[in-house]
Amino acid sequence: RAADIVKIGSPELIPLISQYNKSIIYQPYAVDLTILDDIAPRPAACFTIGYAGTIHHQHDFKFLNQSIQRIMKEIPQIHWDFIGCLPEGAAEMPNHTFTPFIPNYTNFLQNLYWRNWQIGLCPIMDLPHNRCKTDNKLREYGACRIAGIYSNIPPYSTNVQSGETGLLVENNEQAWYDAIKTLIDNDDLRNKIAVQTRRWVEEQRSIPTVAKLWVELFQQVLKKRK
Numbered sequence: 001r002a003a004d005i006v007k008i009g010s011p012e013l014i015p016l017i018s019q020y021n022k023s024i025i026y027q028p029y030a031v032d033l034t035i036l037d038d039i040a041p042r043p044a045a046c047f048t049i050g051y052a053g054t055i056h057h058q059h060d061f062k063f064l065n066q067s068i069q070r071i072m073k074e075i076p077q078i079h080w081d082f083i084g085c086l087p088e089g090a091a092e093m094p095n096h097t098f099t100p101f102i103p104n105y106t107n108f109l110q111n112l113y114w115r116n117w118q119i120g121l122c123p124i125m126d127l128p129h130n131r132c133k134t135d136n137k138l139r140e141y142g143a144c145r146i147a148g149i150y151s152n153i154p155p156y157s158t159n160v161q162s163g164e165t166g167l168l169v170e171n172n173e174q175a176w177y178d179a180i181k182t183l184i185d186n187d188d189l190r191n192k193i194a195v196q197t198r199r200w201v202e203e204q205r206s207i208p209t210v211a212k213l214w215v216e217l218f219q220q221v222l223k224k225r226k
Contacts, residue, residue: 051081051082052083064176
């Protein structure tokens with residue numbers, strides 16, 4: 001309550017925080033793109049669809065598990081790659097790999113970039129705390145030039161331009177199946193999304209861009225203190 005300014009990373013927090021302090025500034029978080037400068041992606045020997053997250057995200061796949069199983073049966077040559085979280089039923093999939101959670105963030109992002117995924121999944125359940133999260137997966141997938149598919153709720157519905165910087169889908173089995181199939185079948189769309197999301201991250205979520213916002217924030221604090 002006594003803070004001069006409350007800085008938040010999600011606009012969805014404004015109604016909650018404003019109950020205690022009206023001086024609120026929303027600023028996005030940044031991703032350090034320079035840590036990827038010397039990383040060469042591995043050759044795309046196969047078409048790979050992946051997901052990265054902690055084990056606590058297994059419940060986010062409850063409306064996606066059957067979609068994955070359908071596509072696995074229809075296109076068995078697709079490789080499924082999971083980091084940190086193995087969805088229900090994925091352990092029995094013949095063409096999958098699982099890597100335990102990578103705690104060092106620099107190592108994680110470099111490893112993600114090296115994996116050279118064609119599609120990245122980002123299912124999240126429509127819950128209040130999920131709506132108040134930042135656009136973390138959009139930053140990561142964009143930085144790594146991965147075409148992402150995102151649940152159509154904040155923070156992704158407010159930042160992803162569907163068809164341009166990702167695909168936004170409703171949280172049901174058919175919608176996720178259709179979206180994954182669309183990106184599998186449409187090379188031009190998938191490649192366009194990968195390129196444009198990387199450009200968006202460079203322009204909107206890079207450290208130089210977000211650093212300017214921090215300077216503006218500090219200037220506002222100093223003005224309040226005069």
